[in-house]
Amino acid sequence: MLEGRQVKVGILGATGTVGQRFISLLGSHPFFVVHALGASSRSAGKPYEQAVKWKLSTPIPQSTRSIIVSECKPEFFAECAVVFSGLDADVAGEIELAFRAAELAVFSNSKNHRRDPDVPLIVPLVNPPHLGIIPQQRSLHNPPLKKGFIVTNANCSTTGFVIPLAALEKAFGPIEACMITTMQAISGAGYPGVASLDIFDNVVPYISGEEEKMQWEALKILGGLTPGTSNADGNHPKKFDMHAAHPLRISASCNRVPVIDGHTMTVSIRFVRRPPPSAQQVREALAAYSTEALVLGCPSAPTEAIHVHDDSQPDRPQPRLDREYQAGAGVSVGRVRECAVLDVKFVVLVNNVCIGAATSSIINAELAIAKGVIAL
Amino acid sequence: MLEGRQVKVGILGATGTVGQRFISLLGSHPFFVVHALGASSRSAGKPYEQAVKWKLSTPIPQSTRSIIVSECKPEFFAECAVVFSGLDADVAGEIELAFRAAELAVFSNSKNHRRDPDVPLIVPLVNPPHLGIIPQQRSLHNPPLKKGFIVTNANCSTTGFVIPLAALEKAFGPIEACMITTMQAISGAGYPGVASLDIFDNVVPYISGEEEKMQWEALKILGGLTPGTSNADGNHPKKFDMHAAHPLRISASCNRVPVIDGHTMTVSIRFVRRPPPSAQQVREALAAYSTEALVLGCPSAPTEAIHVHDDSQPDRPQPRLDREYQAGAGVSVGRVRECAVLDVKFVVLVNNVCIGAATSSIINAELAIAKGVIAL
Amino acid sequence: MLEGRQVKVGILGATGTVGQRFISLLGSHPFFVVHALGASSRSAGKPYEQAVKWKLSTPIPQSTRSIIVSECKPEFFAECAVVFSGLDADVAGEIELAFRAAELAVFSNSKNHRRDPDVPLIVPLVNPPHLGIIPQQRSLHNPPLKKGFIVTNANCSTTGFVIPLAALEKAFGPIEACMITTMQAISGAGYPGVASLDIFDNVVPYISGEEEKMQWEALKILGGLTPGTSNADGNHPKKFDMHAAHPLRISASCNRVPVIDGHTMTVSIRFVRRPPPSAQQVREALAAYSTEALVLGCPSAPTEAIHVHDDSQPDRPQPRLDREYQAGAGVSVGRVRECAVLDVKFVVLVNNVCIGAATSSIINAELAIAKGVIAL
Amino acid sequence: MLEGRQVKVGILGATGTVGQRFISLLGSHPFFVVHALGASSRSAGKPYEQAVKWKLSTPIPQSTRSIIVSECKPEFFAECAVVFSGLDADVAGEIELAFRAAELAVFSNSKNHRRDPDVPLIVPLVNPPHLGIIPQQRSLHNPPLKKGFIVTNANCSTTGFVIPLAALEKAFGPIEACMITTMQAISGAGYPGVASLDIFDNVVPYISGEEEKMQWEALKILGGLTPGTSNADGNHPKKFDMHAAHPLRISASCNRVPVIDGHTMTVSIRFVRRPPPSAQQVREALAAYSTEALVLGCPSAPTEAIHVHDDSQPDRPQPRLDREYQAGAGVSVGRVRECAVLDVKFVVLVNNVCIGAATSSIINAELAIAKGVIAL
Known part of the structure; x- marks a missing residue:
């Protein structure tokens, strides 16, 4: 799918363990390109390789090392067709809502919105049809949304x-x-x-x-x-x-x-x-x-x-x-x-760190594109 | 029970891991006294402290260090009122039978005789009444026994x-x-x-x-x-x-x-x-x-x-x-x-190494004495 | 030494890892008796067994379980002939000075005062004669002390x-x-x-x-x-x-x-x-x-x-x-x-947790008594 | 080097831990192609994937799975330009000599011949010039060799x-x-x-x-x-x-x-x-x-x-x-x-399992080709 195209993605919680896994996995992705990285204000403004205490045995992908980390605010992610969230639960709730309200497509690994009635909880190898709730999620939002939504993956x-x-x-x-x-x-x-x-x-x-x-x-x-x-x-x-x-x-x-x-x-x-x-x-x-x-x-x-x-x-x-x-x-x-x-x-x-976490979010985003939930 | 008395015990498989645990536990027992140690012919003839590759963090009890290890033959254990077996399953079967036939009381941690119809399988905190099978075990032996028997404890x-x-x-x-x-x-x-x-x-x-x-x-x-x-x-x-x-x-x-x-x-x-x-x-x-x-x-x-x-x-x-x-x-x-x-x-x-193994054998022997199955 | 006598001791940082080790070791000490326990204000007022998240495999000594934890202030330790400190370095410095100034004998496992020119740094199996600095430590204090002092043990x-x-x-x-x-x-x-x-x-x-x-x-x-x-x-x-x-x-x-x-x-x-x-x-x-x-x-x-x-x-x-x-x-x-x-x-x-920490403090206190640095 | 060419290699001790590492590393090598696998007679005759108890987290390379394991005899490796040895020290000595005598180029990870006066001990990132001893190794062999030799790598x-x-x-x-x-x-x-x-x-x-x-x-x-x-x-x-x-x-x-x-x-x-x-x-x-x-x-x-x-x-x-x-x-x-x-x-x-073992042998073989010690 999407031969030759590039899709800009952002990562929230980019310096944390889930965020590092997203970056590592996306380093060799055929069309997702890491474009924006969000972390706490303590990290914001630094190149990623200085902001992160990298804990994986594979090195930081070359293309990500020098991206300047920003705060987790929607304006810094406006160009991203997909936003992956590896935020801690204590902050994920509000930030993800703000990103959705800003018409961004959020794929969250956090637990905060898994029980929301209009948010699908998707294990990509199990229930992609649950993406069918997204039009309703958008229409019930106040104000109604055109593009923004939240998809969560499971524990x-x-x-x-x-x-x-x-x-x-x-x-x-x-x-x-x-x-x-x-x-x-x-x-x-x-x-x-x-x-x-x-x-x-x-x-x-x-x-x-x-x-x-x-x-x-x-x-x-x-x-x-x-x-x-x-x-x-x-x-x-x-x-x-x-x-x-x-x-x-x-x-x-x-x-x-x-x-x-x-x-x-x-x-x-x-x-x-x-x-x-x-x-x-x-x-x-x-x-x-x-x-x-x-x-x-x-x-x-x-x-x-x-x-x-x-x-x-x-x-x-x-x-x-x-x-x-x-x-x-x-x-x-x-x-x-x-x-x-x-x-x-x-x-x-x-x-648990791949299909149990970041890989699920990534396949969910691939599914959303394949099924037209995200229009490129 | 048995204030001031001493009961001589033997240990089969004395250099193995279960044997070491028996020796360590018996080092401070109020009436059981380690008297004979059996192991393979490779160890026989050596003082225990030279025969064993001791793997516990507590030292070898002083009283056991210089006991000369013998082969696992009943004649070397004739004075023992109780014989504990920590033998490996590949040799335990025959040796324990020979000890029983020689009128010795065998308390085995091995699996070999657990399924014998007249051998009780006793978890000492659960089913001491199963010791009631022992008279029958003796009488059905050929020839009938006066004192010998086998008691096993569980996995x-x-x-x-x-x-x-x-x-x-x-x-x-x-x-x-x-x-x-x-x-x-x-x-x-x-x-x-x-x-x-x-x-x-x-x-x-x-x-x-x-x-x-x-x-x-x-x-x-x-x-x-x-x-x-x-x-x-x-x-x-x-x-x-x-x-x-x-x-x-x-x-x-x-x-x-x-x-x-x-x-x-x-x-x-x-x-x-x-x-x-x-x-x-x-x-x-x-x-x-x-x-x-x-x-x-x-x-x-x-x-x-x-x-x-x-x-x-x-x-x-x-x-x-x-x-x-x-x-x-x-x-x-x-x-x-x-x-x-x-x-x-x-x-x-x-x-697993205490009540799941050696400690069960030891309490079983204590029970057999308390209930008169072993007459001192 | 000191047959039959009891010496009251206090422990600062009683809920921490070093404090737990002090309590465990002192549970069977021939003459030191745990009398007062100091910890942060969060723990103060609770019985020790409720205040502590006990991490040792031996249980809390019975005699210590119900002692009410106090804050680390000298007035709560006035009856203690010996005060052991297992405080973290970020608070140990000031608290230990306050205890010394209150005429208490402090045996510290913390690094804060090890380099003080009049504080001995004693590995009890090496340099007990360094206790000889204590009269000078007292006399140079402002005001001069009669009983208070600090002894540290090493990393x-x-x-x-x-x-x-x-x-x-x-x-x-x-x-x-x-x-x-x-x-x-x-x-x-x-x-x-x-x-x-x-x-x-x-x-x-x-x-x-x-x-x-x-x-x-x-x-x-x-x-x-x-x-x-x-x-x-x-x-x-x-x-x-x-x-x-x-x-x-x-x-x-x-x-x-x-x-x-x-x-x-x-x-x-x-x-x-x-x-x-x-x-x-x-x-x-x-x-x-x-x-x-x-x-x-x-x-x-x-x-x-x-x-x-x-x-x-x-x-x-x-x-x-x-x-x-x-x-x-x-x-x-x-x-x-x-x-x-x-x-x-x-x-x-x-x-490292025994002679490398709490045991050194305890032997140092025993030495101080034996050599008359602490008068009972 | 060697664009597009394929060089057949054999592996001795193919089912052992070093052998598995050779196979894993060679699975993606640009020109070495695993052609023959040697192991004990117990494994000989079986397809590799049945003979081996594979212990690496990466799967057995597809191309190696069905190769029939042979005994470690030179006749089964006659077509191999390079033979890697991951044999245990108790058998490596004789087998490697036999392979050399059969005019095979042996790159050994075993310790047996490291101290031989005419066998180079080569850490490929350190002393490739020591390959210069090989003509002498061949000429002093009885009978003199044209192609066979042994190169060892270090502990x-x-x-x-x-x-x-x-x-x-x-x-x-x-x-x-x-x-x-x-x-x-x-x-x-x-x-x-x-x-x-x-x-x-x-x-x-x-x-x-x-x-x-x-x-x-x-x-x-x-x-x-x-x-x-x-x-x-x-x-x-x-x-x-x-x-x-x-x-x-x-x-x-x-x-x-x-x-x-x-x-x-x-x-x-x-x-x-x-x-x-x-x-x-x-x-x-x-x-x-x-x-x-x-x-x-x-x-x-x-x-x-x-x-x-x-x-x-x-x-x-x-x-x-x-x-x-x-x-x-x-x-x-x-x-x-x-x-x-x-x-x-x-x-x-x-x-220790890569440059400390199999990778060294592989680079040594690459060096031997690059320097013409092995003529292809």
């Missing part, structure tokens, strides 16, 4: 398990229950994040707010966007139904483990369908899952949305060996087997 | 979750389903065990045979020992019923994580009783659980079989902070809360 | 290498050059201290200010306290000579490594004496080193100031195996061998 | 410090003393290598034989190859002089630390030249160092042989942030400063 752990769940619901119909235990990497907590004294030689069986996020976000993502029904004042015709037709019970237990990148999860599910599919059928359905993002030619979409390790590799996926596969843009699933309590269980690995 | 992960399950079945009646995800320490794999290149910055979501052990052993431990019914030839009057009256479905997912000692588990359970007890009732029942080992005065039994962390400590238990509590002889439970899929879920921490 | 890395250096200077005369490379534990940076993302799977070859501290402090500790010479106004008769008679060149390279507790160092030295002692002579001199603290019966002093690993243990000392030896109150030395560039080299392990 | 730690030393000797003349303390990654010990129980939360201050290797190999590498002087029978005209004109004393202390890849070293040196160069001059000379490998167009040679971190980055290099720079083909140096004992000290980082 990193949510992203990891909804991708295989979507594949299985597509193949076998609704799931009624899902139990997940996560073993999450330290990078999920940002920087400085987890103190080394808290996590060396240790497991912390608690991540504040994480279980609730996983349980709520999955329903919005896996549920439908109800078609518009006309009502008296014509407002709110579309609604996210939160998987309403088939209530889905989700129980998550979240743990922090001494791993740098990559969240590993054990997942067990129960289908509505009786008898349920076999482990082998589940394995095949996961491997066969294809995504609209790939069909539409999104350049950051993985060829394999779900890489399935078969029984010859019973000890996979592992974060250190598998997190970089396809640049972290897909998920890996292994150990698909029957569950003595629910129906089927398996292990999922998601690269 | 470290099994031990961790059956203790709270026993507490809850005692309080609320049978459990019908249990899902567990473990995050297990590297010490559980022995030495050299896990290669550092396999587990640094990593999770390995597979431990060969571990899930099956947890699922099978729990049924033997939590189930009953059926009373003797007379039959034609009088054989096999007692049987372990494997929790038969209320089938208990257990689904375990085992993972290795970069932690030195201490297995952390997320556990979710469903009771038969409807409505099920509340999270608060579960919390109280866990904290109130008392053990026969403590009542009988076993010196290695923990005062609190289950230490419960309440809601003021939502991030506990943690292996590094909690594994040494009560010298690792109890388990810690935290985050007791409702489960959206089953009834109640919580986090368990078990010190 | 954890300094402590590690000056103990063997003192042993060798005692045996073989002055050292003229010393090169040290440290591999320091994360606990040396306090809490939250080192971010896990900075040190997992990593070495950080820089610790701000550490090399300078090691180079300067060692000279004050290993140097002499010149005898008083009368001068016109009678001031400043005694002075720390900074090893002046034999200039000692020290070159340190400090690194942070992924270890929880215990600083490991490679040390190479050149003696003034030609020919220098052999490796074997050095080994023997280190093992033979005895301390005044032990002779005077200080209960926290280690029996072996320097535990020497001989050639049968070429891979020792190691932090995880050796840091708890003698409760961390001594140092361990291994691999003593000739150096192709200087004379002799070896490896030192110091437990 | 990973040796490689790390001889590169900056070579740069400094080039700029400032001979160095007379060098002290090094290494902090070495676990990957340096191969697989399974270091047991996790030995290195978690630990430092092991000893690596068997490593210090001797560093001290001996550096002299061969940094020393000269004396020009041929005719003697009676014409044998041995050239000799490695082991830095004879200016004896170089090297003292190394080697430590294993919990890092996956990348050896960090503190290095301190004394020059013969008085006064010695300043830290700033040293910094400039290091940054200016250029290599024959780059001049000759070797595609795997780094653009910057030595990447110098200046004072704005006092905490660099760090293994996790810097080991992947230039695909690990150069070294990084930081913290160049004066030394109070010798002249100048600094920190070096070498990627």
